[in-house]
Amino acid sequence: MAEKIFLNIIWHMHQPYYYDSSRDIFTFPWVRTHATKDYLYMAKLAEQFPQVHMTFNLTYSLLKQLDLYRQGKTDLVWNHFMKNAKELNQEEKEYILTQFSLAPSKAQTRHFPFYENLREKAKHDLSDFSIQDWLDFQILYQLLWFDPITIQDNPNLSELIQRGKGYTEEDKIIIQRVTQQIIAEIIPMYKKLLEKGQIEITTSPLYHPIIPLLIDNWIANESSPGIQLPRYRFQYSKDAEVQIQKAKEVAEGIWKTKIRGIWPSEGSVCSTTVNCFVNHGFSWTATSEEVLFHTLGLPIVRDQNGLLNYGEKLYQPWLFSHEKNNIVIFFRDRHLSDLIGFAYQHFSSTEAVNDLISNLERIMNRLPKDSDPIISIILDGENAWEYYNNNGFDFLNGLYEALSQHSRIIPITPSEYLSQSIHRPILNRLKPGSWIYGSFNTWIGHEEKNWAWDQLFLVRKLLEKKEKELNEERKKEAFNILYQAEGSDWFWWLGSDNPSLQKEDFRKQFLLLLKTICDVIGEKYPGEG
Template sequence: MAKKMYLNIIWHMHQPYYYDLNQDLFTLPWVRTHATKDYLFMAKLADRFPQLHMTFNFTPSLINQINLYSQGKTDLVWNHFQKEAKELSKKEKDFILANFFLAPSKTQTSHFPFYETLKEKAKHNIHNFSTQDWLDLQVLYQLLWFDPITIKENFGLSELIKRGKEYTEKDKAIIKQVTQQIIAEIIPMYKKLKAKGQIEISTSPLYHPIIPLLIDNWVASESLPGTQLPKYRFQYLDDAQAQIHKAKDEVERIWNTEMHGIWPSEGSVSTAAVSCFAQNGFSWTATGEEVLFNTLGLPIVRDQNGLLNQGENLYQPWFFHTDDNNVAIFFRDRHLSDLIGFAYQHLAYHEAVGDMISNLERIIDRLPDSFNPIVSIILDGENAWEYYNNNGFEFLSGLYEALTQHSRIITTTPSEHLTGSNQKPTLNALKPGSWIYGSFNTWIGHEEKNWAWDQLFLVRKLLAEKEKELDGERKQEVYNILYQAEGSDWFWWLGPDNPSVQKEEFRKQFLSLLKKICDLIGEKYPGEG
């Protein structure tokens, strides 16, 4: 058996770019709601376990949106929350009905019984909604999005939650104050953890694009043969490079430190993409296990407990050599990551913690003495917790406590591990793919997704033709909008695989970006929609 294990936990923080420059507000509230429920919460929880080392990945576009909120920008949901209930128009009430019941899970709303009462009343008897009902709904929907640490630390907030209904307009001031405080604390709190040497901060490309598809979107068929490709072949290496180097410049300015690691959007890599990471000075990246085994030409074989039969391949960094730099690639254990992301929410927290520790111990026991594995658990740091009781507080606290006390498990960060690692297997090429089944089909291949790629291509081609006519300031503005339009999220929501009631809103926002580019360069929109 191996003597010990290094555990590399990477929490990825990202939200689509919801800020609309034309309206000067956020069209959707999810950056704010995850800020008050998850971003500060995850940092404060880590701070309680100073021996625990881990990595937090923040996309530059998310940090930018957090900063916009801290500067006083608001979103449509927040604006409808602030409006006095007695002054609400029919249009505003319709908006509230359409948006204030968009809570993701019963677990999140179970501690707010009157919220559930209002939800049922809205379905069957909306005409009997009183002014007090509207006010209670305004307040309760915001209270859903606070984390348990903040609630415990803030008496006024906890009292509002205990009351459960019959709120006043004055009660809104408490929510406003706490929200502003949380948003202002997020970046400083992570800086504090980094200064202590407890965490590493990594980044992603600027607006979270799928870098291999920007370089050549027909690479999707190399990843998964038979993929239906868009009509036009999108090949803009310069855009990929810009999304990477602008991200590095921006986050190094924000965090005031050199950035060593890049989590590629959705773990999407290719030989060309990793070469771009190397050219921009990154020393490590990460992706899904499927990419490694597809590259090696090996099947992924797990036993009845989900343990991998080829652990030596997965549980070490592989080194990708280029003329510019050597980039270490960490490969995610899908099974362990998905247990946290999707399975443990259904278990009592102590059972979930025990199961994870048992899984890690079995990995140690299975590997040879001479091998010191590094196991990478990588997942979203914000989206799972609303499905856990109490926002995952007991589970995460229990897990962190168990990890810090374990004699054979050492939590680490990629940069820490690379400092002392002498295991250096190499890869000369990578099979293109992502952390979602090792392919790109979440963002390309369906007719709706391909339609979006073709719209993007037509506008990008038009911009290339008109670029020389633009002055420096206008050119910078246009390209910033283009980079937003290249983000992965627009393609994610199209097609049948990720259904959402807000799908049409995403499509409209994507098209508005493309049409804005055309307006700025003085050309008619060349696409459809």
């Protein structure tokens, strides 16, 4: 039995790059909605428990867009919200009916019964939709996206929610002011926690690309033998290097501190990727248990309680040592991470907290006494909570309280752990893979995903050919758009594994980026679509 365990919680915060510079607007609202519901909220909740140390991974793509909102940029949903309900035309009403119905879960809407009534009413008979109904629908949809701490701290916002319907155009100003205030507070709040030493800040490659696939997208065959590969082999390690280098430079500029850790987009790694991290000054990284066990050639087997065979191999960092490059890798416990991400939303908050603590204690009791184990729980820090009651507040508050009081479970950041722990086993290679089943199948292999890779290849090849003819301004613009198009999210939504009503919108946005590159360099788009 181990005397204690360290707990490495990493909350990953990311949004695809939705800002369309050609129209000077965000095409989707999700940066803003998660800003008002999650990003400030998660930091404020952490602040209440200073003993609970944790890590926040904030991607450049997210931070850049938050800054654009702070400067006054808006999104299409917001503009339709601010439009006077009396002046809405038919096209705008149709947009509102579609986009303002995209509330992800019953947990998020159950406290807004009139919103649910309006959404149901809109499915059947719009002729009975009054101007007041349109106004209420506009406002209620925005009210869905505020967290409980913000609501409690803002009496005017709380009153709007309690009122439930019968809103006025002036009520929109309250929502506007609170939204602006939240967005302005996010970065300073994380800086405050960072300066106190409670959190560590990390970054991911610039626009969240799958780095191993940028280096060589046919590497997917190593983790999934026989996978259908794209027609063209995309091999641009230079792009991978730039996405890593610039992410570190920008992050250190924002946070005014050395960034030691990098979370690979989607936990995607290979030996070459990790070597790139070393070359750009990172001292640690992380990925998922599948990569470790596939590398070691061991099966992933859990008992009925979720306890892992070979747990002593997972619950320690490994030193990746290759060609004189050394970097520490933490491997997440997928079972525990997925309990928070997907399962505990169906539990009461007390049951969920007790279950997680019990899981941690069972792991601790199975590990050797003289070990110095660390359990890594790594997951998205914004996407799970809308499926929990009260935006996950009761669960997170209860969990942090339990961890604060537990004498043998020590929340810690990776850099803190590495400063006091020396022994690390060595890996000389990594099996390529990601945190999704240890493969890259989420981003490559399906006909639609492969189509996207081929379109990207054709434009990248054209840019390579034209690069020397471009002046510095056009070259910089073209490559910046290219790096956006290399982001993982465009490939994620294609195919059949992640169905979405907005799939076609994502495909169009991806194509727009590629065609904009061609416009910038003065060439005809070489692809399809």
